Amino acid sequence: MRELKIIQPDDWHCHLRDGAYLSRTVPDSAAIFKRVIVMPNLTTPITHPSAAKKYRERILNAVPEGNDFEPLMTLYLTDETTPHVIAEAKASGIIHGAKLYPQGVTTHSEAGVTKLEKIYPTLEAMSEHHIPLLIHGEVNDPAVDIFDREKYFIDKILTQLVKNFPSLKIVFEHITTKDAVLFVEESSKNVAATITPHHLYYQRNAMFMGGIRPHYYCLPVLKRQEHQLALIAAATSGNPKFFIGTDSAPHAVTRKESSCGCAGIYNSPTALALYAEIFATQNKLHKLEGFTSLYGADFYGLAHNQKTITLREISKNVPETLSFGDETIIPLKAGQSVKWDII
Ligand code: NCD
Ligand code: ZN
Numbered sequence: 001m002r003e004l005k006i007i008q009p010d011d012w013h014c015h016l017r018d019g020a021y022l023s024r025t026v027p028d029s030a031a032i033f034k035r036v037i038v039m040p041n042l043t044t045p046i047t048h049p050s051a052a053k054k055y056r057e058r059i060l061n062a063v064p065e066g067n068d069f070e071p072l073m074t075l076y077l078t079d080e081t082t083p084h085v086i087a088e089a090k091a092s093g094i095i096h097g098a099k100l101y102p103q104g105v106t107t108h109s110e111a112g113v114t115k116l117e118k119i120y121p122t123l124e125a126m127s128e129h130h131i132p133l134l135i136h137g138e139v140n141d142p143a144v145d146i147f148d149r150e151k152y153f154i155d156k157i158l159t160q161l162v163k164n165f166p167s168l169k170i171v172f173e174h175i176t177t178k179d180a181v182l183f184v185e186e187s188s189k190n191v192a193a194t195i196t197p198h199h200l201y202y203q204r205n206a207m208f209m210g211g212i213r214p215h216y217y218c219l220p221v222l223k224r225q226e227h228q229l230a231l232i233a234a235a236t237s238g239n240p241k242f243f244i245g246t247d248s249a250p251h252a253v254t255r256k257e258s259s260c261g262c263a264g265i266y267n268s269p270t271a272l273a274l275y276a277e278i279f280a281t282q283n284k285l286h287k288l289e290g291f292t293s294l295y296g297a298d299f300y301g302l303a304h305n306q307k308t309i310t311l312r313e314i315s316k317n318v319p320e321t322l323s324f325g326d327e328t329i330i331p332l333k334a335g336q337s338v339k340w341d342i343i
Contacts, residue, residue, distance in 0.1 A: 008034045011035070012036075013037055013173050014246055021325075022062040023056060035309070041101065043258065060338070077114065080328070090131060096300060102153075134171045136174075138220055151177055154183050169191075171245075173193070197332070198218065199223070203222055218264055244291055254327070269333050270338050276313075320336075
């Protein structure tokens with residue numbers, strides 16, 4: 001039975017949601033992660049530091065007694081986000097990134113940016129104030145095949161953006177393709193990427209195993225095996241440009257199991273076990289700590305965590321459902337087991 005002691009992990013991309021969801025998401029994340037980068041795509045997006053401050057309080061109110069969990073807040077960029085708002089975000093001391101959702105690209109992205117050029121002065125301000133740009137890297141053009149939207153984004157938007165803003169720190173969030181891996185590897189040290197457990201663990205067939213499986217549907221959508229293999233190689237390589245970001249994104253079961261089900265996978269309780277399993281399968285367990293606990297903090301310019309955790313290779317059952325308020329969520333690996341647990 002293998003054991004691995006590592007510095008406590010952080011999660012550099014997580015949707016904690018709001019309201020009743022917080023009673024589920026916050027304790028689940030806080031049971032494993034010291035810090036999470038909190039996505040701002042609430043029903044009313046977090047577009048101003050004052051809203052982020054209030055949202056942070058609501059999150060902190062849901063942290064279990066005695067837990068030192070730290071939510072790291074982000075701003076949601078719109079066409080109207082001004083350089084002044086970025087200066088205020090910096091001054092607030094609680095904002096650690098600003099998120100670009102190209103309009104219409106995913107859940108709650110209706111208020112997202114329509115044309116990047118409109119916010120160039122804002123991006124300039126982010127560069128000056130050292131606020132990283134967090135990117136959902138897909139084009140929103142319905143004419144582009146959904147499996148190609150990340151590659152199109154790289155070719156049509158990201159390549160130019162990186163040239164125009166060489167000093168801006170960019171996190172290419174939840175990458176899903178070998179094209180993205182290559183782009184990040186070949187970019188400057190200011191460009192990094194997060195990788196989710198589900199994009200490492202599954203390929204697109206998972207959505208169609210014997211029928212249509214809404215709980216494997218997320219955006220960017222799962223890709224074919226060659227991309228999964230490139231992600232596994234990148235995550236386990238020890239290259240500090242690639243680090244953890246679960247993209248845990250809960251939706252009540254009624255919103256997933258529907259004629260038009262929402263995109264998003266709830267994986268906070270199982271993410272770390274799945275990362276460990278992937279690294280173990282590749283004989284790269286010695287690289288896990290860098291990926292989960294060091295590289296992200298380094299990129300964001302934050303200290304490493306003080307505490308350690310110990311992972312043990314032991315089977316653990318995952319519940320069929322998890323509740324919050326009057327609703328339920330089906331977590332990733334529901335009703336199955338994972339191979340690692342924190343002891
Ligand atoms: C996320 C959500 O539900 O908020 N969904 C998802 O499929 N990942 C949004 C996002 O990160 O794209
Ligand atoms: Zn996300």
